[in-house]
Amino acid sequence: MLKGLHTREAAQYLGLSPGTLEVWRCKGRGPRYSKLGKRVVYDPADLDAYLAEHKVFTIDSMPSSARR
Numbered sequence: 290m291l292k293g294l295h296t297r298e299a300a301q302y303l304g305l306s307p308g309t310l311e312v313w314r315c316k317g318r319g320p321r322y323s324k325l326g327k328r329v330v331y332d333p334a335d336l337d338a339y340l341a342e343h344k345v346f347t348i349d350s351m352p353s354s355a356r357r
Contacts, residue, residue, distance in 0.1 A: 293323065293330035302336055 299320070300307040313319030314329070320339035323330045 293332050294336070296329055296331070299331035299336060302331075302333065303340070 294302060296307045296310050299322075300310050303310075303320075310319060314322065320331060321335040323332070
């Protein structure tokens, strides 16, 4: 059995609406997903990676070694 989160569950995990994930898929954006026939499934590890890749650092949260 394929393990993963359906669109509704993945959207809740990310704090988004399911419609947002659907639009992102149509535009080739958003987190990675698997599609088998009509079934779309998100791996929680891919959702975590997507969140990590989209972190925005403020001046206060940026590591001092990266400040210039």
